[in-house]
Amino acid sequence: MSKQTNDDDYLNLRQSKQVDEFALGENSSDLTEEKTSMPHFFYIAPIIVGFIILVGLALSIFVMRAWDQTPLPDIDTKSIRVIEPNVIKGNEKNSKINNSSAPASNLPITPTVENPRLDTSNLGLQPVNSILSEVMPAIGMVLVKTSNKVNSGSGFIIRNDGLFVTNYHVIEDAQEIAIKLNNREKVNFAEILTFDIKKDLAILKLREIEKYPTLRLEENFIPNLGDDLLVLGYPLGIKLGLEVTISTGIISSIRALPEVNLIQTNAAINHGNSGGPVISRRTGKVIGIVTAKARDSESIGFAINVKELQLLIDK
Numbered sequence: 001m002s003k004q005t006n007d008d009d010y011l012n013l014r015q016s017k018q019v020d021e022f023a024l025g026e027n028s029s030d031l032t033e034e035k036t037s038m039p040h041f042f043y044i045a046p047i048i049v050g051f052i053i054l055v056g057l058a059l060s061i062f063v064m065r066a067w068d069q070t071p072l073p074d075i076d077t078k079s080i081r082v083i084e085p086n087v088i089k090g091n092e093k094n095s096k097i098n099n100s101s102a103p104a105s106n107l108p109i110t111p112t113v114e115n116p117r118l119d120t121s122n123l124g125l126q127p128v129n130s131i132l133s134e135v136m137p138a139i140g141m142v143l144v145k146t147s148n149k150v151n152s153g154s155g156f157i158i159r160n161d162g163l164f165v166t167n168y169h170v171i172e173d174a175q176e177i178a179i180k181l182n183n184r185e186k187v188n189f190a191e192i193l194t195f196d197i198k199k200d201l202a203i204l205k206l207r208e209i210e211k212y213p214t215l216r217l218e219e220n221f222i223p224n225l226g227d228d229l230l231v232l233g234y235p236l237g238i239k240l241g242l243e244v245t246i247s248t249g250i251i252s253s254i255r256a257l258p259e260v261n262l263i264q265t266n267a268a269i270n271h272g273n274s275g276g277p278v279i280s281r282r283t284g285k286v287i288g289i290v291t292a293k294a295r296d297s298e299s300i301g302f303a304i305n306v307k308e309l310q311l312l313i314d315k
Contacts, residue, residue: 081169081200081274081292125228125281132230132246135279137183137213139244141234142166142275145176154233154276154290155179155204156215158313162188162206165309166275167291168195171202179206182244183213194315198259199308200291202275215277218285221306223263227251231267231301233276233290248281252300261305263288269301278303 135156142153153170157163164179171177177190188206195202206212231247234240249267256262263278269290278288288303 082295126284128230128246128248128281131279131281131284134284135215135232135277136244137181138215139232139277140164140179140181140188141237141242142170143178143180143187144171144174145178146173147175152234152237152272153274154272156232156275156277156286157181157206157212158214158217158286158309160211160214162190162208162210162212163193164190164204164206165277165289166202166204167289168197168200168202170275171195171204177204179204180242181212182242194312196308196312199304199312200260201289201304201309201312203312215279216285217306217310218280218283218287219310221287223251223254223287223305225251225253228281229265229267229287230279230281231265231269231273231276231290231303232279233273235268235270235272237272255302260308262291262302263305265301265303266299267301268298269293273301 138157140155140157142155144151144153151170153166155164155166155170158165171192174192177192179188179190181188188208190204190206193203193205228248228250231249232244234242235245247268249265251263252266253264254261255264265278267278270293273290276290277286278290279285280287286309287306289306289309290301291304292302294300294302
């Protein structure tokens with residue numbers, strides 16, 4: 001019976017169709033290789049493109065971080081002096097202080113009040129926004145390149161030819177000093193004009209010649225307990241970005257060291273604030289320069305009385 005079925009299928013209708021490989025001009029192995037090679041190409045192409053993008057990104061970051069363009073390597077933000085709690089004690093033993101060459105941060109502090117009036121009234125205060133509109137362009141982040149690291153701090157311009165104020169401990173051991181003013185993208189470079197180690201003050205001069213915005217200094221300043229103030233600067237350096245940070249507070253106490261007069265405040269002061277201005281809410285003028293904070297405290301900071309800066313300028 002099977003033989004009869006085969007004889008009837010004379011035209012081979014029941015057999016599977018054959019591919020005329022000669023007519024197609026290619027064999028089955030070529031077709032297989034083409035089908036398997038196409039997916040490999042689609043996998044490899046995105047990898048190559050991604051690698052090119054990563055290389056370009058790495059190069060751009062490297063260029064942007066070059067010192068002569070934007071000096072932003074790993075920055076040490078521990079640029080504020082820290083005073084031990086026992087130094088702040090205002091007991092009777094502190095009244096027996098004699099002149100010493102020891103660093104100011106290691107000396108006991110004697111509280112002295114030039115004017116004991118406690119003023120809790122807000123009458124006569126200038127709006128914060130109006131003060132900031134005047135002072136913000138003259139504030140700058142200080143970036144100091146030493147032999148093995150880069151430190152950051154704060155500072156401000158006091159003369160329109162580029163006279164710039166900061167702390168001495170911010171620019172100590174500097175090989176190069178760059179200043180990023182708050183109102184511009186350009187980075188300015190500066191030279192050291194003079195400094196006072198014991199008072200922790202330094203005066204710099206911006207290299208570029210132009211007319212700069214300035215902050216006004218409070219003349220004949222007499223601090224009053226409870227007076228409102230603003231502290232401006234760059235706490236934590238570039239970790240918080242390149243914009244000025246503002247904190248508010250009052251004059252909590254007036255303290256004197258043998259070498260320098262300090263204003264104590266409860267305004268927030270952190271590493272990176274060193275050299276920043278303390279501004280009166282009443283006059284909008286500089287009354288102090290941030291210099292230190294008490295260890296393990298968030299509400300005891302210190303600023304150098306602006307009178308000390310005026311004495312250094314007059315030398």
